[in-house]
Amino acid sequence: MEQTMSEHDEKLTKLNRVLEQYAGKPGALIPVLHEAQKIYGYLPEEVQYHISQGLGVPLADVYGVVTFYALFTMTPRAEHNIAVCMGTACYVKGAGQLVEKIGGELGLKFGEISEDRRFGLEATRCIGACGMAPVLTVNEEVHGRLNADQMGELLEKYKNTH
């Protein structure tokens, strides 16, 4: 418990530093939310409240912005986040089959995370790696030129890493 408290304090200190840095700058909300999500992994209500106080922006506006943009999330992320590109090039080259296969193996649908929070599955907008279609990213790593048969092996690799 003690450790989680110190972790909590550490994150809060980081966030406060970000807030100081952007204080008084016009249009600071979105950059601050990006930084906050880097620190916390997601943007729970408490964090939004803190940002609203820190920047002097109404909480309703903060919430409005968070829910408007797809990259901001209010739910915690999984350890390994699998994002399948659903851009046109990937779509016509069979991204749907990758999703079916991964979804089947992990029992997940788009937007869900597994109970143990190890895997999350989401659709992502075109990441511009169309030359390697179909592609997916696990965390920040891009995997390209895939077919459904390779999915088992790929998942296995991440099942064994933390």
Place this chain on the structure above:
Amino acid sequence: MSHSSHILVCRGTACVSGESREVQAEFEKQLQERGLGEQVRVVHTGCFGFCARGPVMVILPQGTMYCEVRVEDVGEIIEKQILGGQTVERLLFKDPVTQEVTEKIDDIDFFKKQVRIALRNCGHINPDDIREYIARDGYKALGTVLAKHSPEEVINILKKSGLRGRGGGGFPTGLKWELTRKSPGEVKYVICNADEGDPGAFMDRSILEGDPHSVLEAMAIAGYAIGADRGFVYVRAEYAIAVERLTTAISQAREMGLLGKGLFETDFEFDIELRLGAGAFVCGEETALITSIEGNRGEPRPKPPFPAQAGLWGRPTLINNVETLANIPAIILNGAEWYAGFGTEKSKGTKVFAIAGKIGNTGLIEVPMGITLREIIYDIGGGIPEGRKFKAAQTGGPSGGCIPADLLDISIEYDTLLEAGSMMGSGGLIVMDDSDCMVDIAKFYLEFTCDESCGKCTPCRVGTKRMLEILERITEGRGTVEDIDLLKELGHGIKEASLCGLGQSAPNPVLSTLKYFEDEYIAHVRDKVCPAGVCKKLSRIRIVPEECKKCGACARVCPVDAIKGSPKEVHEIDPDKCIKCGQCIEKCCFKAIKR
């Protein structure tokens, strides 16, 4: 110190996902170990455009291009080429159709027909080193402008060059600059729109990754011309590498005194700030982008007032796309006449296209305006793989439309594409073959725009949803002939009544597929058949008796036991049981099972 050889390793997103970072590190390690570090220099560059064959690399001075290079190949390349002066044949480019092997990058068809202006430095320089940009006349255009030209002269050069906005709208760039200059106001801004959201388009990403300084330099020139001292680059957060390189480029330019105060010993000052998007397609629309930089939900505003009159924080704002800007230093240095010499009467210069989908050489190309679609697809793109037939090319992404096979000889220009019911768009070009269902493709784009509609105006928010529902009905076999008329009526209504470009163009994929492929829609609603076999609920999977080799592999893989027949017997699929998962099609080695 001079090096006798250079190894250029592509570090664009696609090649990085093929482990080009590791390949580069291996080269550096092995060259050091062999004591060749002094003679051979390894440079990481931006995108060559040849993404289909990534990771790619070029060895200079020979100009040898190697494709799909793996870490294991590094030793052999050093041994054979660097030390032995021979090429490693198995890694050279091999034409997928003719099997012909080409050694030098300049001899490969993919590169031969290209004219690289916006992409002039991509694949040639290390984007993380400002000195390499300067060595190729980087920042010379800014220096020239500050020393020799008045702002009006700069604007005139652009007007004469005929450059039009490359982000999709095609508005004359010089005119836009002039309008912003003439707008009254002390404070003005320059914005670079790098919120490239069209699925299948990656031109801007490649320019930012391969040549970020060209964009920064052009923004400073724009600042001088319109009277602004601050600029913003609004870039998608999803483009991690581009963001990284831009950050480095801005700080290097500041260190060298090429951004900031007193540029080139004049009174002119200009600085640039980076702003990240947060995953909203609508922010590519200029007024929505401005609202987003201001820290709000990225909802568009009605025009007029145009950004040139009242943009960011109500000030006159010039907003240009990445590719448009990347052309500008080259235009200043080489002259308006030079640039206008490329292209056609009404569409001057070149255009970068990202070609993807069912095409041999996916990647990034820059071609003169007026080239035909056929040349792009067959001469540069290498044609359609697996012996399939070209069906359509989609340009302009979710805002554009498709071009069918009988228009393959269309000349690629702003106006000809509009006439054909499509648009230039930002340059995404997705090729579809006869295994793609056009109704399904239209549905795919509608899902996209419906999801990305910001919700501010009703025609777009509700209209796209209704259109999508109709398309879902049609692809699931519940459509009627009346639905087709309803789609057309709704589509035209949404186009006319929506507030911004997103809504005004959202029905285009449906309307253009209806224009050229209405028979496919009719097959879906009247005959309840999907001719391409894509829409699962409308397709039927069958085994061709003459081709069945009676092995039984299909029956074993079928998850619902829908395939009857013991070994040594021609198999048959029970259509009532079949769930059309397609696993048997993949399993059959003899291609005897067809949709």
